[in-house]
Amino acid sequence: MKDIFLETIQTIAIRIKDAIDVKDIGYSQQENSSGETQLQLDIQCDLIIEEELSKITSIHTIASEEKEHEMLINESGKYYVAYDPLDGSSLVDVNLSVGSIFGIYEGDWGAQNMVASCYVVYGPRVEMIFAQTKAKLFLLQNNEFEFVKEIRLNEKGNLNAPGGTQQNWAPYHKEMVDSFFNEGYRLRYSGGMVPDLHQILLKGGGLFSYPATSDRPDGKLRKLFEVYPFAFIFKIAGGDAIDGINEDIMSLDHDHIHGTSPCFFGSKYEISVVKEVYARNR
Structure with missing residues (x-):
């Protein structure tokens, strides 16, 4: 194959x-x-x-x-x-x-x-x-x-690629994004999912986030075309991928071919922070 x-x-x-x-x-x-x-x-x-x-x-x-x-x-x-x-x-x-x-x-x-x-x-x-x-x-x-x-990811990276319109973020999501910057993470966001995630993979790690927002509560990115493929790659490369709600993206169902989901891709450390923040605010 x-x-x-x-x-x-x-x-x-x-x-x-x-x-x-x-x-x-x-x-x-x-x-x-x-x-x-x-x-x-x-x-x-x-x-x-x-x-x-x-x-x-x-x-x-x-x-x-x-x-x-x-x-x-x-x-x-x-x-x-x-x-x-x-x-x-x-x-x-x-x-x-x-x-x-x-x-x-x-x-x-x-x-x-x-x-x-x-x-x-x-x-x-x-x-x-x-x-x-x-x-x-x-x-x-x-x-x-x-x-x-x-390609293998480090346990912790230093890049932060936050997607979605900020005015539609939940307050706790904005606080989390800012906390990474306060740790010294560098902003890397072009508006293209592929180059931003590619940079995180090749530079050793970090976090790409496209959360549920007030205007897109089910997220923007499509599971079959974008979310599952990158989740698969990140997990094989030693990182992780979650939706912030039910956690592991690769355990999610889909209802139709264009179904969407919130998504977070990153190294183990960044994803552990997302899990902790989102668990507190469910």
């Missing part, structure tokens, strides 16, 4: 890199599953991934963050692949890093069925993290991906 998915996602990444470099990034007349107007680039990347994944006969169904409904590929296949074609695409026009996210499930959707996870960062360099039993970093060089190293 691993080799065909790794090779296919590498092909996808090279094609998307080329699309980012040359394609029109203006807005289209279409909306995605959230009702947001799509960029031309979102549509192009979605089509690239659909085309490449459709070649894998062992895939049963695919689901895109950009499409409302899942798509049957092969009734005899056993894998289900959920993907966000270009996370943070609104950052492309200001030349900040963006990424693609892939969650690979066996038998059906759901965190308990996840067997591998992957994301690609398109920045000054194109890098990929592929996680199955280990979280491995690959770098694109001369149009080929080369293995760099295994």
